[in-house]
Amino acid sequence: MASQVETKLSLPALTSMVVGSMVGAGIFSLPRNFARATGPLGAIIAWCVAGIGMYALARVFQALAERRPELDAGVFAYAREGFGDYAGFLSAFGYWMAGCFGNVSYWVLIKSTLGAFVPAFGDGNTATAIAVSSVGIWLFHLVMLRGVQSATLINTIVTVAKVIPIIVFIAILIVLFRFDMFHANFWESGETALSAGLFSQVRATMLITVFVFVGIEGASVYSRYAKQRSHVGAATITGFIAVLCLLVLVTLLPYAVLPRADIAVMRQPSMAAVLGALLGPFGTVFIGAGLIVSILGAYLAWSLICAEVLFAAARTGTMPQVFSRQNERKLPVAAIWLTSTVVQLFVISTYWSNDAFSLMLNLTSSMALIPYFLVAGFGIKAARRDIEQGAGPQRALRRDYFIAAFATLYTVFLLFAGGTKFLMMSALLYAPGSVLFILARRERGLSVFTKVEWIIFVVAVCGALSALIGLISGAIVV
Template identity: 90%
Template structure:
């Protein structure tokens, strides 16, 4: 019966899931986020690092989709297969929380955008703004309950609609390109930025992670793919398309306005850039595109979050309630928990001073450990296949080195993000382990093996250190 109602997604639909999950609030905030940290030189270096690193990660997802087709909901399943149940739980929980934080950032930016036109929304954290956002959260909740096929159809349409304003923005800035302005920003004195080039590039790394989160969208939905080969192809097609958009949105503003002016613009800075060049029309045009973009990304990410909870529960790593499905084969409890957590964090923005930046950094930090585990499993899987022998030895060795590079890249991102956000991530991982404990009790098996006790102890120590830092003021959010 399940096979009669389970939808199958085509290559364009899977590609739209990848693009839709990556192109959200992040791309509209790139001009200011980069201009505050660096100029064109640092931006070019940062995108070279991020592009090569994320390409390697995309290739790992592609290889695993082809060589491990039995592993569905990729991010969680790969970590579990490679490093055990608790690692799988940490990956699933971290990835799910990253999606929730990302969705909160969407509502924060939407409210900030509307606040420029509707005084009642203020900077996006007024009671009115939160009430309107809450209505939106639950409207999307009921859209998702209508089924994956309907939701992904809406996502495909919205993905096309939201890319159009970004392409128009790029086209306008190409027409207005000033070589002298780009040259001035390119050779701007280092004193204006007060930090060295390495520090400038490092400061952009969590931003690049945020805009690339979602690259695994097709892998997460691998069980719905019409053909297994479409999963890897959709990942690479989506990555290439989004990378081109990200680089141009970041670099072209440097050719139209001084870096210092871009660095102090109101978010969404894409709208502010076009507003400075074209007047109010530019602000309204990009603002409308942003709202469409965010709503599409919100839908895609809510679906992905629920799918990860469902897959983890189905394999016994999360409480079994999240594996229950209704007559439409939808994990209702997983969808409900996702919407509820997003609702709670949206309410918390009422007391936040810079909620958008905080949510960007938390989204990136929570996603890094799952990405690191996927890349590390790519090494393990390639090495296993090499040891088994076969005619594709050279191909496997190439996959091994690509996975090794992706692992080093994600490890560098953990370093670049800094201890502050690693400790804050531990504040979520440690108490979140209660879900893992409940799942293990349901199965009547020991909670941890010896190495897992060590990992849990590290998470608890990190959580305590973060809590002490917040209380004493050593950690400022």
């Protein structure tokens, strides 16, 4: 990274960042996570809702990348421009924490996968699993310190490698497709049938769909490295469509080869368990190996994105200036160190969790919702402003306005679907995390909050206190 030219990323590299960010632990856990919540009918409805909603959000990112090229830090920059410094901070902090939780879930699932062969790893949160994961965290830390170009090259190679087992899984299940089994799961009845109504079933899958789509904005976060601004939007849409196809097939095809009730109790990663049930130990090993490659690639991509978000926020004074400092390789070393340290601490905390992977999945999704909501909201403001100023074809601007409005409604629905438990858990992180914002404001000699921001901060503190009381009393179980 000796020069700015060397840091520029091509369209394939940006698309690889999107696909690499989204295709991680989530896709390998989909069969069981969906089967526990719903059958084929609910899954189809859920993916229609999630696909349309996330496509709208992807289109918002695409439109903003094209119409607001000066905002080159994606999620954080859009929230700050649209709603002020504190909103920008909440977006940056929430997105960063979502990335950290996602990375923790990766280590848990890797060790859970190996736990099928090495009992000491258990479900991924034993003392042995945590110790091995800790070594991995710091080895990847050293890779990241070598720079964006070397890391994104590795990510591009790994992205290609990890998609192959998923495609093979899909191909095998298509060959073994049984219409009678799919029909039985579609109209499931009797003792094994789910008791919840269809709406409740679909609602129960929403945080799962958010988890597997987190990363859709990967190209936007790295937009300052793009060779051409148009590549950012193209990479976002291309990556989204490709990954959506994989997600839908991985979710629905297991219903055509095994009973839903059997899939619902499988060990994670359930993709490996499904193929193991069909092909024996070879299936488990094959998918397990693909999962490990997939997760390591996603971990690298997300660690880079997390550091980039902290760096971008610090450059504008929303985070303490220490995170904007770069070494001779132009790397935000303090941001990389903090990201690795936080991931390490939460990996240790999984030792006391009843279901570490599910907890990290839900926390990742919950922390990502506020940033997505703010981006969609800014999409509305930006389109309306352009319409009023005549800054472009009116028909296209009105289309962007309605797409952004739909994306905003979708994120509001996701907040409702996620439930109050995880909103309060999010507040438990946002409230103390705001100390970083306070420090940044004091560094610049500015007043900390506006009147509206004070209200938001007080709401976050109240939510944090409620979550703390719930954890202490046992009302909230992790």
